[in-house]
């Protein structure tokens with residue numbers, strides 16, 4: 584779901600300043616309403632600040648965060664340790680109150696809810712934690728029944744609903760076990776079942792896979808993707824790992840020192856990362872945007888970077904370009920993979936041939952939907 588949200592600046596009116604501030608505000612509100620109606624923004628964080636004060640120390644955990652999350656999206660938030668990720672996700676159900684700013688969820692500013700309404704609202708938000716947070720002295724079934732009991736459901740309804748969500752996460756046969764009798768992946772499934780029990784419209788996952796091995800991580804990510812589609816559930820997912828973002832997320836925001844430094848569609852951010860933190864997180868997961876620079880020293884010819892997305896990734900484009908334009912191509916750096924279901928790739932090539940042929944390379948690949956960026960002519 585690509586969305587462009589841009590309100591015309593009041594000083595942008597053909598170079599002439601617009602002095603009617605009220606008119607501009609009306610336009611901005613209208614644009615915001617159209618945007619929300621077209622794209623159904625479920626969450627809108629507006630200039631959130633969170634400051635922790637302890638003797639001799641003030642910590643700005645969030646320093647002006649504004650973010651939109653669409654209904655039905657899997658939205659990833661990534662950043663280094665201490666960047667403010669947990670503080671941010673805890674704003675979405677007000678486990679943390681912002682020092683200033685507004686938190687809109689489904690059209691309501693939840694910072695203004697009375698304690699009773701806030702308790703009610705929280706029942707529509709599920710949360711999954713890194714260390715599962717299960718009640719160790721209760722069975723799997725009783726762990727999942729717990730939030731239903733708090734919501735005032737009858738014992739029979741609690742059992743029925745708990746059995747239903749345990750089936751959804753593939754744990755029906757383990758419902759009478761205790762958490763210590765389950766593997767880490769199974770315990771996290773209990774955590775997910777418990778979070779889903781109250782039919783939430785929003786699921787918050789704070790490092791839900793960080794304590795798990797790679798294979799179990801993949802199975803939990805598949806489960807999250809499955810419930811996102813089957814239940815039309817919006818998921819906000821905190822992680823340190825770009826691989827987690829690549830596997831399940833539609834959108835991503837990168838947070839650093841309490842600020843969102845980059846955000847957008849996962850494909851765009853992976854293919855064209857702008858901020859140094861994004862670039863270094865990508866390079867740690869094997870996508871080093873500048874890795875070609877050292878390789879290129881002493882290599883003859885022009886240098887181009889080709890970015891593929893979707894079907895073009897699978898086409899034999901390089902051999903066609905080489906054959907038709909009589910160009911010699913060598914690969915200095917490359918990665919090919921999938922973001923959710925979409926194939927993507929990026930190659931840095933050294934190109935040798937006549938200036939005319941090199942000049943035609945860009946338009947030839949772009950006619951196949953591949954973006955061409957000249958790094959050295």
Ligand SMILES: Nc1ncnc2c1ncn2[C@@H]1O[C@H](COP(=O)(O)OP(=O)(O)OP(=O)(O)O)[C@@H](O)[C@H]1O
Pocket residue numbers: 635636637642643644662663664665666667668669670671
């Ligand atoms: N209750 C608190 N009191 C004081 N400072 C806090 C509190 N909670 C968080 N902080 C500070 O706010 C900053 C952001 O913390 P947060 O837990 O949001 O980071 P994070 O990105 O989730 O880190 P990690 O990846 O290690 O979980 C840190 O500097 C942290 O020390």
Ligand SMILES: [Mg+2]
Pocket residue numbers: 668669670
């Ligand atoms: Mg955290």
